[in-house]
Amino acid sequence: MNSKYNWIFMILLMSIFSIGYGQSQNKNYPFRNPDLDMEVRIKDLISRLTLQEKVSMMKHESPAIERLGVPAYNWWNEALHGVARTSEKVTVFPQAIGMAATFDTEALQKMGDITSSEGRALFNEDLRNGKTGAGYRGLTYWTPNINIFRDPRWGRGQETYGEDPFLTAKMGSAIVRGLEGNDPKYLKAVACAKHYAVHSGPEHNRHTFDVKPSTFDLWDTYLPAFRELITKTKVHGVMCAYNRLNGQPCCGNSKLLSDILHNQWNFDGYVTSDCWAVSDFAQYHKTHANNTEAVSDALLSGTDLECGNLYQLLEQGVKNGLLSERDINVSLSRLFKILFKIGMFDPQDKVPYASIGREVIESDAHKKHAYEMAQKSMVLLENKKNVLPLNESKIKSIALIGPNADNAHTQLANYYGTPSEIVTPYASLQKRFSGKIKVDYMKGVNIVDKIKDGPSFAQVAAQAKKSDVILFVGGISADFEGEAGDAGAGGYAGFASGDRTTIALPPVQTELLKELKKTGRPVIVVNMSGSIMDFQWESKNADAILQAWYGGQAAGDAIVDVLFGQYNPSGRMPLTTYMSDKDLPAFEDYSMENRTYRYFKGQVRYPFGYGLSYTNFSYSPLENDSVLQTGNSIQVSTTVKNIGKIDGDEVVQLYLIHPQDKNMRTPIHSLKGFKRIHLKKGESTKVTFTLSPEELALTESDGNLTESAKKVEIYIGGGQPNKSSGSFNSLTIQGESYKVF
Structure with a gap:
């Protein structure tokens, strides 16, 4: 063999040996040994x-070594x-x-x-x-x-x-x-x-x-x-x-x-x-x-x-x-x-x-759970004269109107993945009632403006009047509210850099709703949004309002289930619905004074924890120990009974009410326990909460949590104290002040 080729052959052989040796060494490094202590492996x-x-390797795009x-x-x-x-x-x-x-x-x-x-x-x-x-x-x-x-x-x-x-x-x-x-x-x-x-x-x-x-x-x-x-x-x-x-x-x-x-x-x-x-x-x-x-x-x-x-x-x-x-x-x-x-x-x-x-991925069990969570998230805010649930045997036609009635994109919100199927309210109605109930779909209006060259609101209302009931699916979308730079539909009144400048429903939607109200047909509003709407006009004039959030892939089915009574609404508001923008302090003011249900002293439209049901629940008097010592956990129980005519879920809520102290900032009341339960009609169950010393404590001005020796009231019901049916009892915490944290 030519000496030149001998030399090339030797180089190739050494390279192959080197690669093989390197790979062998990689496998034998102590950090690759799963039987060693993790700290030893990390140090190696x-x-x-x-x-x-x-x-x-300390940046989010960590390269291979x-x-x-x-x-x-x-x-x-x-x-x-x-x-x-x-x-x-x-x-x-x-x-x-x-x-x-x-x-x-x-x-x-x-x-x-x-x-x-x-x-x-x-x-x-x-x-x-x-x-x-x-x-x-x-x-x-x-x-x-x-x-x-x-x-x-x-x-x-x-x-x-x-x-x-x-x-x-x-x-x-x-x-x-x-x-x-x-x-x-x-x-x-x-x-x-x-x-x-x-x-x-x-x-x-x-x-x-x-x-x-x-x-x-x-x-x-x-x-x-x-x-x-x-x-x-x-x-x-x-x-x-x-x-x-x-x-x-x-x-x-x-x-x-x-x-x-x-x-x-x-x-x-x-x-x-x-x-x-x-x-x-x-x-x-x-x-x-x-x-x-x-x-x-x-x-x-x-x-x-x-x-x-x-x-x-x-x-x-x-x-x-x-x-x-x-x-x-x-x-x-x-x-x-x-x-x-x-x-x-x-x-x-x-x-x-x-x-x-x-x-x-997208297994039947996974899709089922997305559907069930959408059902559970629906909050019924208004239901005048029990217009809901709708009786499918008595309805021949529905006027389906609104910018989110068939808007799959809205249901995905932000930071979303993409499912194989997104069920909108329109798709759900068509799938469920095809051949039984006529669904007359008209978008009618965009989220923030009128449809260019579209029918007038009077024309939309005239067409809607031909139906038995009007279902308006409105609200906004994550194109208007979201992270700065992602919510790109700015430039409209009411929105700025991903934030909202008002809590009102976009005025153009209320304008259309006023025309629809003139028809004399029941008007049911379904609202999709990531926050609250003050519903100043809608709360007084709509026959029903359902807060549907951005419900994911199965939102349409969940909405129709609630509207037709195939699911009893059981969502509860995680936010306070204020009466108007006037109730809001300056946006950049981070003081909690007069903010959220814990510190807001004015009248609200829908309280935190609020949500209507198609059934009713009763609460028994609380069971508890009469003498309690600081530093100990306590248990409080009540029996909840479904006294209505249909099965349903209840969200049992426990609030603490501490005496107001001029020397200490004290919440009006604070949520310290909640439990979602399902009860068939006539069924009852005992619900027990355990409160730790930390949960019984208040925050002092220096940030420490301190359990006071003063009286504290414990309330358990279907919403906030004085804002829902329920039971409450007073417990006396005795002893010296007890510092928890």
Whole structure:
């Protein structure tokens, strides 16, 4: 053989040997040994990385480290109400605010479990095919949004579980448990509590806004849900917010991240920035001279991962002495802990969730649960003269009108996935009553303006008068309310940068409704929105109003079920419906004074916790111990009976009423327990609540929770005290003041 070719052959042989040796070595690294302690494995992997490799893996698009056999991973994924933003067809549930209206933690936990199963199926396939770096395919879901929906104008409020810290904490905890699973070693998926903290609009200035809440409001309203998810539910992710809190950007906020999150709450998961939030430090907040100082401060404060493209500057920060490589390792170890817990480095036969396959995606069971959650989310606000439920045997024709009567896009809200089928109210009526009831569909009006070259409102009303009943499906959509930059239908009166500037139904819809009212036919309003409408005219003139939120893929069927009595409405309002815009404080005022049901002192149209039913329930007097000591949990029970004529669900609600104290800010009353139950007509059941000392306590001005020795009233009923039927009793807490937190 020619010596030239001998030399080429030797080089090829050495290359093949080198590749094979490298692969063999990859398999034998201690970090790949699933039998070793995780901390040992994490330290081994970190020890093999260069500084440049380390910082590259601390951005949401983490590259592969091929020499070590470490796969690429994209941390950014969404699962607000089902797996989101994937090209695959998936199951889509009602928007988060709609699921909050179910007051059903078990259903929400099941929804989280379903979502993580569908996401796992996609991830497992990618992992087998070596494609783990693709966007919106990972297992680190940046949900739930547990910010407080303190102002109904906030466009992103639809992503939350409402205005109440207790409801938000319990619903947020439920979805975390569903997403993350219950295996002692591995996570099914990874949830992330966001946006930490005090982030509740407005959208237009979120990159520059400096929130300065009182210490009382911070601990009484804005932090309780985060505290619950972190200290009790043990969520594995936290996302810091865009805004500043008391002068410091949240993603570089030493009080929020170092002191409260890590030192007080002992959080051991990972913290990610909101996307490009670290870029705001120097560019918009003007708190840092340059981006190198910004990223160094963010990491030292506790932001482990950047969603963005600046963290490569951490290498320069180390060289400039702004931080050490040891600081880098602390955050990197938190990130690797997550990757190990989802099974990225382990044989798949050892990971209990690795066998989940495509067969689970859009399974019949999953679609059924999306349908049931849509049913449970519907809130009946008005039902004059019991016009509902409609009797299909007596109705020959329906005039179906409105911008959302056949608008599948509206039902998906924001941060959504795409299902194979979306059932609108029009599609549901056609499917169910074809050949039995004539459905005369006319859009009639757009969301915010008249239809160009369309019929006049008088013409629409004249046509509608030919039907037995008028069903108007209106409201808005996530094109008008949502995240700044995503809600792109701005430029209309009533909307700005994703937020609303009024809580009124768009005037053009009310204008059409007034024409429809003149027909003399029953007018039933179905409203789709992510927040409340004040319904100033509609509440007095519509025969019935159904709040349908953005109900996901099965919203149409759920709406028709309620309208025709095939499902008894049982949703409850997770928000206060104020009488008008005049009741709202300045949007940028983060004081809770005169906000939400806990502190608002005026008259409201529909209270938090409100919702009508087609049946009635009675409550027995409360059963409890007569003498209670501070520091002890207590149990309170009542017997609930369905005294109506049909089966139905009831949402049993427990509120605490503390005596007003001029030296201490005290809520008017506060939700501290809820339970959704189903009762057949004539059936009764005993409902018991256990209240912990923490739940019995009040927040002091310094943020501490203190259980008082003073009298406290406990109320249990189908809504708020003095706003629904129910029973209440007074309990006396005796002893010295007891400091809980």
